[in-house]
Amino acid sequence: MNRLIPLAVAALTMLGSYVDDQPDGRAFKEGSTVGLDLFNSKIVISGNGARGGKADGYVLKRPCWYEPGLDASEMLKTQEGLRDYFFRFTKNPTNEKFQQFLKQFKDKVGKDGRWWGPAYNASDPKGEACFADLDPFVFVPPGTTPPAGITIQELAEIARAALTVPEPTVKLNPDAKSYVNLPTWVWLEGIGEPRRSVTATIPGVMSATVVATLQDIKIDSGTTKDRAEVREDGCGTAGKPYAKGAEFSCGVRYLRSSIDQPREKYTLTVTTVWPVQVTDNVVPFQFAPVEVGATRDVPVGEIQSNVKP
Numbered sequence: 001m002n003r004l005i006p007l008a009v010a011a012l013t014m015l016g017s018y019v020d021d022q023p024d025g026r027a028f029k030e031g032s033t034v035g036l037d038l039f040n041s042k043i044v045i046s047g048n049g050a051r052g053g054k055a056d057g058y059v060l061k062r063p064c065w066y067e068p069g070l071d072a073s074e075m076l077k078t079q080e081g082l083r084d085y086f087f088r089f090t091k092n093p094t095n096e097k098f099q100q101f102l103k104q105f106k107d108k109v110g111k112d113g114r115w116w117g118p119a120y121n122a123s124d125p126k127g128e129a130c131f132a133d134l135d136p137f138v139f140v141p142p143g144t145t146p147p148a149g150i151t152i153q154e155l156a157e158i159a160r161a162a163l164t165v166p167e168p169t170v171k172l173n174p175d176a177k178s179y180v181n182l183p184t185w186v187w188l189e190g191i192g193e194p195r196r197s198v199t200a201t202i203p204g205v206m207s208a209t210v211v212a213t214l215q216d217i218k219i220d221s222g223t224t225k226d227r228a229e230v231r232e233d234g235c236g237t238a239g240k241p242y243a244k245g246a247e248f249s250c251g252v253r254y255l256r257s258s259i260d261q262p263r264e265k266y267t268l269t270v271t272t273v274w275p276v277q278v279t280d281n282v283v284p285f286q287f288a289p290v291e292v293g294a295t296r297d298v299p300v301g302e303i304q305s306n307v308k309p
Helices: 005-015 072-080 083-090 095-106 127-132 154-164
Strands: 044-046 064-067 112-120 138-141 171-173 185-191 193-202 205-212 217-222 228-231 251-253 266-279 285-297
Touching: 044 154, 044 171, 064 127, 083 095, 083 266, 112 127, 154 193, 154 205, 171 266, 171 285, 185 266, 205 285
Parallel strands: none
Antiparallel strands: 044 193, 064 112, 112 138, 171 185, 185 251, 193 205, 205 266, 217 266, 228 251, 266 285
């Protein structure tokens, strides 16, 4: 059998129809980079963590898989409706060849089970080749999963790959320039909701939800410990804005000028840490936290004093 035909027909059969800005199989998009782009898939991605943030580059362990599709009667009806498509793309098409093609679907009518078809993550460079190695149709008895069939764990991984968190804005005091031994207070703005969730669903079959909750922040001074003292004990989840008379417990005290640094500045990085959990214990393991950083240049000068005799 010409493999092009069943692959193309499988695509028409299995592909869901989605509307822009509605839950679908595409997660975040930044410029030309798509974090998760499900092709030939019925998986629906939804949740406040699926868009409007920054991902950490989580990669699916397997870029392609089988998904459950139509029952035997529905599949036969769909394939019969693709007669014109078959005759357009088959070499030397005849009605006999078309009937031979349909036989595999007619033979399953009346039997318990469902046809499964291949899908893949198009944002993964290996996805298309992986997809091409899968059979275009697999009939699966009820209550079973075929080899390479999607599992609840893989569905949770897809939700994790789609997860984004807000990219914060780093605020400093002093803002424009700091000085040696002067506390530089650090806090964040733009975090918004400190809980982000993504649900990956195969409608009517199964669903998995991952939740990321902002836990704390980490500060990197951009230099070595002998040149900067970092304080994080009082940072909490969003740092600590400057307040007159308050204890300095979140930020950096630079001990040496940045005059000898590239561009005469230190590059301070603040990283938010979002532990990730799968709800309802559907997957018996923990994902690594999402960590997203934002940077600020910090020029540090020395306070000049004049001593008069």
